[in-house]
Amino acid sequence: MAEGLLIVNEAACEAVVTRGAAFAAVESTFAAMATGEAWNFPVVREALGHADALYGFKSGFDRAGMALGVKSGGYWPGNAAKGLTNHQSTVFLFDPDTGQLAALVGGNYLTAIRTAAASSVSIAHLARPDAKVIGMVGAGHQSAFQLRAALEQRDFEKVVAWNPHPDMLPRLQAVAEEAGLPFEGVEREELGAQADVIITITSAFEPLLMRDWIKPGTHLACMGTDTKGKQEVDPAILTAATVFTDEVAQSITIGEAQHAVGHGLMGEGDITPIGAVINGTHPGRTSEAEITLFDGTGVGLQDLAVAQVAAKLAEEQGKAQRIAL
Template sequence: MPDQSRFLLLDRDDVERLLQPADVMAAVKEAFVLHSEREGRVFPVVRERLATGGVFGIKSGDVPSQGLLGFKAAGFWPENRKQGGEPHQATVLLMDPATGRPLCMIDGNAITTMRTGAAGAWGLKMLARADSTSVCVFGAGVQAAVQLRFALVQFPSLSQARYVTHDGARNPQFEAAFSTFSSRCDLQLASDRNDAVATSDIVITATPGAGALFDAHALQPGTHLNCVGADTRGKRELPDGVLPRVRLVVDDHEQAKQIGETQWAPSTPCIELGDLLTGKHAFQRQPSDITVFDMTGLALQDLTVARGLYRRAVAEHVGSSIAWPW
């Protein structure tokens, strides 16, 4: 009954308790497939810079056949670092599509981190060379770490990892996070970013997207790139001249042209990763191909992951359930 309605709140600790990488991988794959089959809708993205120096965005969508509706309000507030806080902030809200009533509000930071890492993993599985042994990651923050972790899990063949920081200094905390992989993969700070790109089979760019991270000539045939940082108009990580040389894969055509790396060369032919997963498009990598996965993030990824968390929370009696009469 309307006066007996409940609203579930899942905070950061609840989410971290419930979130499992294997579940996130499955949910993210489902989101790509739903998008490919047009069973799930992705609504136009809101992404705007604020007078406070932050960037605010809303990603929303639905899956009518599954009764799934919701959005993620999120963005990037760099000044948070001065207060010892995380600059990325996100909140997910699931709603009942039949009534418009809110069902569950979830701290979205861990969801965003994990689903983006899982999306990158699917990009690697579908596009990178199976014999890849070396990886270079630009960045040493939360997203760089999760991207590298998923890469090391998905590619046991990786034996060399290098990371590039904005100031060229070592990040002991970042290195310590990968101590469990030290027996099979050597992680080192890159002394020359162009050399690191030129000698890596996989390149991951996970920075705030303030500008080109390396010179175009450094990119060699056979390399795969996962590009994470361009998610707003004006952001980029790749230099001019790269996209015309590559086989480009995106998560969403229109979104990539508006806010992804593809905004810098919108006429570049591309296909969606979901179409590779469903078999709508065949993809056979040639040894000399340079491939790029332009990752802008799908609302459906947030929603499928959030739905899984909501179901687990209800089943395991996790979270704060409050009265929400209407």
């Protein structure tokens, strides 16, 4: 191992970590989690009582990928008005053999691209092969990352979207247009009627999609619920669906499944790690009419996986700095 501390800033991360690289890293991590080769440590996530911010730590160890570290950061809702992204974070990577700090990696771009990679992994493994219309619920900063990644997983022919503030929809329209696809802003019920794949990426604390709006065969990737109390969809959707997640423990406590589980509508055993589908130990979708749902809670191992890729590539390409400790 090289001596000193590697520093990889946001610009370097954006320059070297592609959607394809993020997809491969996250898919491998989910697979390792399902076999017990990688595991996340308990999440710390607290309201600061200042700037309406949520702050916390996500960490873990992937023995298969030899990634050890922690992501420190959170959500500052007032940042957009300051010209900053609301999510702010940094990843600390450690040498698994010695415990020495090995790298500091900017986490803002990586958080967005690894979250998008998680939903696109779910689409790749669970959506119907003939899915043609993708629906986006939410048009914030991360929505564009989500849509770009998703469009690479199926031969989509149209994008439909809804956001509580319609003036933000042009962000998604621009992504659709760059992909050469028609775009339509619609109401939520119409979105459910049209979409074969739906991604929710909001900070909602109430259901935005109801069970009756979801047609047979739909795949949903619920990516916004990562804190106790948050909610994006009707719990009845989960009971009607085959539910998959990044990590079951987080799904039932801080993920979308917390509400269905809390109301006694489903249990821990009703949720499957998506790594089991990747590894071939679970069949995934078993019929065209089956509704599938991925509860993407966001795990520390995703951050470590993409940060490790960023550190390796940035150093190889001369885009990182190394300083003495």
